[in-house]
Amino acid sequence: MENMNELIQPGDVLIVDRGFMDVSEMLDDLGIQAEMPKILPKGQKQFTTEEADASRLVTKIRWVVESINGRLKQWKYLQNVVSNTQIPYIGDNVKLIGALCNKYKPPFSTGEKDNDQNLGCKNEGTVQEKNDLQERVAREGLHRRICSWKKIDADDSLPCFPMLSEEDLRNITVGVYQFKLAKSYTQEHLNDESEFTIMINSDLANI
Incomplete structure (x- = not known):
């Protein structure tokens, strides 16, 4: 750990998961900037817009890492806990598995540097945008108003x-991250008849 600073370049940011929370102070002491998804404080019902956007940005970046990990774990050798007896060999074995994945699996990156750069800039830009809808809800007290909702269908x-x-x-969701989660999000909202219910209210304009 003492030699970690030798691997870090000025301006580098470590993107970590919540498992690193216990060592976050040590990373600060070493002068290493680390970002992880936010944890909701006790007694707080939801994140602020700024907290949610910042946490989502970290998650989007970490999604790439988790995708790579998922691909590596498709190999039986890495699917379960690896025995301590494999410690001398696991580094070389992971390199070998990675090489095989690089050779025979499609790349995660499009290889289009300009598009990737634009996507990164757009991600950063969305974090700094204000939530106009939330401001209107608070300003007009819409969260306290009783409204009439109706279910819609194709007709x-x-x-x-x-x-x-x-x-x-893809432009709205900034890449494929939300696309990958769309199926599970949809399943969470299906009723017992596997129907997806959408409710609308026409009393409020532009919402």
């Missing part, structure tokens, strides 16, 4: 809702 859709292409959705 009773929203005529004013924009038709979005896959490219539009």
Whole structure:
């Protein structure tokens, strides 16, 4: 750990998960900047917009690491706990598995540096944007207003809702991270009949 600073360049930021919380102070003492997803303080019901955006940015960056880990764990050797007897060999074995993945698996990166750079800038930009909807809800007291909601279906859709292409959705969600989670998000909201219920309210304009 004492030699870690030799691996860190000025301006580097370590993106870590919550398991590093216990060593966060030590990293600070070493002058190493580390970012991890936020943890909701006790008694606080939800993150502020700024906290949620910052935490989401860290998660998006870590998603790349978790994707790589997931690919490595497709190999039986790394699927379960590795025995201590493998300690002398595990480094070389992981390198070998990584080389095979690089050779025969499709790359995670598009290889388009400019697009990746633009995506990173867009991610940073969204963190600094204010939440206009939240401000309107608070300003007009909409969270305390009793409204009439109705369920819609294909025959009773929203005529004013924009038709979005896959490219539009990728731009809105800033990459593929939310796309990958969309299936599990949808399943969480299915009812017992496997229906996805959408409720609308037409009393409030532009919401």
